[in-house]
Amino acid sequence: MSKHxxxxxxxxxxxxKISRECAIEQLPLPPSVYLQLSQHIGAPAKPIVAVGxxxxxxxxxxxxGGFVSxxxxxxxxxxxxxxxxxxxxxxxxxxxxxxxxEGDEWADxxxxxxxxxxxxxxxxKAIIEKIRLAGVVGLxxxxxxxxxxxxxxPGSKCxxxxxxxxxxxxYLTSDFRVLLEKGEQVVVGAAILSKVMGGVPxxxxxxxxxxxxxxxxxxVIARLGYAGISVMPMKMRYPQGSEKQLIDAVMHxxxxxxxxxxxxxxxVQNVGTALAVYDAVQKNKPLIDNVLSVTGExxxxxxxxxxxxxxxxxxxxDCLGGMPADxxxxxxxxxxxxxxxxxxxxxxLKGTSAILFLTExxxxxxxEGNCIRCGKCADACPMGLEPFLLIxxxxxxxxxxxxxxAVQDCIECGCCLYSCPARIPLLDHIRxxxxxxxxxxxxxxxxxxxxxxxxxxxxxxxxxxxxxxx
Amino acid sequence: xxxxxxxxxxxxxxxxxTRSLMLDVVIALIPAAICSFVFYGWREVLLxxxxxxxxxxxxxxxxxxxxxxxxTIGDFSAVITGMLLALNLPYTTPLWVVVTGAVVAIGVxxxxxxxxxxxIWNPALVGRVFLLVSFPTYMTTWGAPAGVVxxxxxxxxxxxxxxxxxxxxxxxxxxxxYNYKDLLFANLGGSAGEACALALxxxxxxxxxxxxxxxxxxxxxxxxxxxxxxxxxxxxxDRFTGPLFNLLTGGLILGACFMAxxxxxxxxxxxxxxxxxxxxxxxxxxxxxxxxxxxxxxxxILIMNSVVPLLNMWFHQKKFGRK
Numbered sequence: 054m055s056k057h058x059x060x061x062x063x064x065x066x067x068x069x070k071i072s073r074e075c076a077i078e079q080l081p082l083p084p085s086v087y088l089q090l091s092q093h094i095g096a097p098a099k100p101i102v103a104v105g106x107x108x109x110x111x112x113x114x115x116x117x118g119g120f121v122s123x124x125x126x127x128x129x130x131x132x133x134x135x136x137x138x139x140x141x142x143x144x145x146x147x148x149x150x151x152x153x154x155e156g157d158e159w160a161d162x163x164x165x166x167x168x169x170x171x172x173x174x175x176x177x178k179a180i181i182e183k184i185r186l187a188g189v190v191g192l193x194x195x196x197x198x199x200x201x202x203x204x205x206x207p208g209s210k211c212x213x214x215x216x217x218x219x220x221x222x223x224y225l226t227s228d229f230r231v232l233l234e235k236g237e238q239v240v241v242g243a244a245i246l247s248k249v250m251g252g253v254p255x256x257x258x259x260x261x262x263x264x265x266x267x268x269x270x271x272x273v274i275a276r277l278g279y280a281g282i283s284v285m286p287m288k289m290r291y292p293q294g295s296e297k298q299l300i301d302a303v304m305h306x307x308x309x310x311x312x313x314x315x316x317x318x319x320x321v322q323n324v325g326t327a328l329a330v331y332d333a334v335q336k337n338k339p340l341i342d343n344v345l346s347v348t349g350e351x352x353x354x355x356x357x358x359x360x361x362x363x364x365x366x367x368x369x370x371d372c373l374g375g376m377p378a379d380x381x382x383x384x385x386x387x388x389x390x391x392x393x394x395x396x397x398x399x400x401x402l403k404g405t406s407a408i409l410f411l412t413e414x415x416x417x418x419x420x421e422g423n424c425i426r427c428g429k430c431a432d433a434c435p436m437g438l439e440p441f442l443l444i445x446x447x448x449x450x451x452x453x454x455x456x457x458x459a460v461q462d463c464i465e466c467g468c469c470l471y472s473c474p475a476r477i478p479l480l481d482h483i484r485x486x487x488x489x490x491x492x493x494x495x496x497x498x499x500x501x502x503x504x505x506x507x508x509x510x511x512x513x514x515x516x517x518x519x520x521x522x523x
Numbered sequence: 524x525x526x527x528x529x530x531x532x533x534x535x536x537x538x539x540x541t542r543s544l545m546l547d548v549v550i551a552l553i554p555a556a557i558c559s560f561v562f563y564g565w566r567e568v569l570l571x572x573x574x575x576x577x578x579x580x581x582x583x584x585x586x587x588x589x590x591x592x593x594x595t596i597g598d599f600s601a602v603i604t605g606m607l608l609a610l611n612l613p614y615t616t617p618l619w620v621v622v623t624g625a626v627v628a629i630g631v632x633x634x635x636x637x638x639x640x641x642x643i644w645n646p647a648l649v650g651r652v653f654l655l656v657s658f659p660t661y662m663t664t665w666g667a668p669a670g671v672v673x674x675x676x677x678x679x680x681x682x683x684x685x686x687x688x689x690x691x692x693x694x695x696x697x698x699x700x701y702n703y704k705d706l707l708f709a710n711l712g713g714s715a716g717e718a719c720a721l722a723l724x725x726x727x728x729x730x731x732x733x734x735x736x737x738x739x740x741x742x743x744x745x746x747x748x749x750x751x752x753x754x755x756x757x758x759x760x761d762r763f764t765g766p767l768f769n770l771l772t773g774g775l776i777l778g779a780c781f782m783a784x785x786x787x788x789x790x791x792x793x794x795x796x797x798x799x800x801x802x803x804x805x806x807x808x809x810x811x812x813x814x815x816x817x818x819x820x821x822x823x824i825l826i827m828n829s830v831v832p833l834l835n836m837w838f839h840q841k842k843f844g845r846k
Contacts, residue, residue: 061840061841061843064537066535066537143529223535297843297844301843307843307844308844309844309845310842310844310845312844381527381528382527382528382529382530382534383527384534388532388533388534388535389532389533389534389535390532390533391532391534392532393527393528393529393530393531393532393534394527394529395527395529397527411534411535413528415534415535416528416534416535418530418536419536419540422541422595422598422639422640423595423637423638423639423640423641424640425541425544425600425639425640425786425787426640426786426787426789426791427544427786428786428791428792429539431791431792431840435843436842436843436844437840437841437842437843437845438842439791439839439840441791459842459845462842462843462844462845465532467532467533470533470536471533471535471536471537472537472539474539474540474541474543474544475540475541475640476536476540480531480532480533481531484531
């Protein structure tokens with residue numbers, strides 16, 4: 054049994070991987086797709102097509118809107134119908150490019166064959182540029198633009214690439230299926246990432262509830278013969294797949310508060326991202342599709358499907374037999390960190406990893422009781438925070454005390470609320486408090502910067518000097 | 524289309540609830556309750572029934588009619604208070620005294636502070652100490668266990684030793700009357716719950732295995748008591764009792780396993796808990812050796828209960844990625 058795991062807190066929810074045996078299926082093309090301009094962390098992309106334009110699969114339709122931003126490509130071939138706001142998962146309007154599907158014609162230069170390309174390109178700069186042009190973003194949840202992560206700031210040095218195959222969230226099986234069915238591509242992707250970062254060692258972290266994946270990837274690494282890539286079986290524990298926790302588990306280094314993983318020499322990429330990197334670099338294929346799990350005990354048709362980005366969620370559900378009658382909550386992502394969907398017509402994003410159906414019984418929140426000071430929330434917190442204390446300050450609006458007690462370090466994993474026997478909505482309050490404290494910290498930084506600017510001697514303008522003398 | 528439920532994550536919850544945790548404590552107390560029945564008979568059953576019933580009824584009545592809030596008796600915490608109170612009394616205690624203890628425990632020590640989670644002192648102990656200082660006669664008349672022919676009757680071992688010391692006898696002569704097998708398996712006078720040390724320890728192990736409590740508080744009490752006794756006994760074995768005798772007598776095991784580990788009135792952090800345990804162990808020994816009461820666990824726990832808010836302020840767990 055593997056003992057590799059992070060050092061503080063964590064919980065052990067039942068993993069409920071009921072869709073683990075379902076091979077990845079190709080979803081039929083929907084009548085239209087809606088590509089949101091903001092589906093990565095950072096600035097929204099800017100459209101480079103106009104209504105009425107004909108586009109092909111893999112053709113760029115929006116360019117980065119800033120340094121931290123990403124290209125967006127058409128995931129289908131057809132006609133641009135509209136560029137307009139459309140309600141997202143939560144019902145908030147987001148700019149989307151709507152494309153009506155006509156056939157399935159791919160842009161030139163994309164290799165759509167299944168042939169495995171194992172020879173790595175020579176030029177690292179060219180590799181990163183390819184990744185950037187393909188619109189690759191982190192598919193583990195945060196959707197951070199991958200090319201930015203692969204260009205560490207000067208002075209920092211990467212010592213290890215970690216490929217995150219933990220999939221510690223209950224129910225999710227898409228990374229597991231990718232490891233099983235696209236293991237070769239993932240390993241080549243990992244080799245590309247490790248080469249780009251200067252030939253550093255690469256660790257593929259997989260939790261022990263996926264023994265087939267561990268065995269398969271080990272076999273693939275041996276077969277392809279890449280040096281420096283290894284599999285590390287991890288103990289089952291949530292939130293192992295969280296970036297900071299995974300670095301702690303694999304490298305025994307803790308990323309400081311507010312710091313980036315590169316500060317301890319680590320770069321973490323998800324399994325799905327490694328596959329997207331392979332596609333981008335070896336096949337010239339931009340990030341236009343991804344794999345998601347459609348699952349839940351009340352959903353009869355478990356599935357792992359490859360979908361084109363922008364496919365409406367309702368279309369996916371209808372293709373698989375429609376909404377189960379007793380589902381009351383539909384979640385985009387896993388049950389611990391996923392977001393409840395209020396608008397099923399919303400479109401999938403690059404980073405959508407699952408559609409999970411829960412019944413009333415599974416997701417009901419019992420009424421809040423008194424805190425019995427058992428300390429289970431503090432035991433469960435992987436960041437070593439004390440949620441019972443934070444919620445007390447949060448309810449009093451005591452921002453200073455919240456900052457002192459490190460509310461800004463919260464990773465919103467949900468372990469505190471999950472484990473509270475009195476069912477106190479700890480994370481609900483802590484999340485809001487964290488937002489307020491981060492706002493205050495940013496305001497302070499901005500004020501300090503402004504003060505520093507003001508303290509600089511102002512350039513002397515002769516006429517102004519003349520004026521003042523009068 | 525049916526309406527969808529939308530709420531922030533997480534969307535699932537562990538099966539633990541206040542009720543399930545408290546139920547585990549009740550289960551952990553059952554071996555001790557059975558032992559006390561075996562040693563003291565039906566009278567003990569009656570005593571426990573009255574204690575539990577009055578605690579639960581009182582909590583129901585006060586929340587319902589005075590606080591006008593939903594009743595909290597479903598969480599089993601009042602049952603635990605009732606059981607602990609009964610296990611802390613001699614089995615001969617008159618029933619009206621038991622009811623008085625329950626009123627103080629639930630009414631004064633628990634509900635005036637706002638009910639479960641809000642009290643500063645352990646309710647059952649407040650009830651017990653109130654009875655001890657108000658009705659010393661009833662509270663120190665320890666009946667010998669029924670059906671044990673050659674049992675030591677009369678005062679508790681600790682009480683006997685204190686009286687003996689005052690009349691000039693040496694500890695060695697006084698403790699000669701006791702053997703450790705008896706202390707472990709209970710044929711001695713004392714509170715009902717002190718009847719059988721092994722039953723209490725079994726309950727403690729159950730709570731640790733079920734991860735209801737962590738063992739650090741209890742272990743640091745035991746260690747401190749043993750170490751303090753070792754030092755004093757080593758200096759003067761005629762005047763001071765030894766470590767094993769102190770570990771096995773009085774309410775030490777009951778207190779250390781079930782009262783000091785009460786969530787509400789103990790510190791949240793590991794090191795806070797250890798300091799708390801050391802404080803209880805040391806104060807217990809000081810009261811036993813130098814106080815006017817033969818037994819000090821109850822007082823020691825209540826005194827350390829008062830320090831818990833400070834301990835919670837001083838001791839925090841280590842935060843990720845911070846010094």
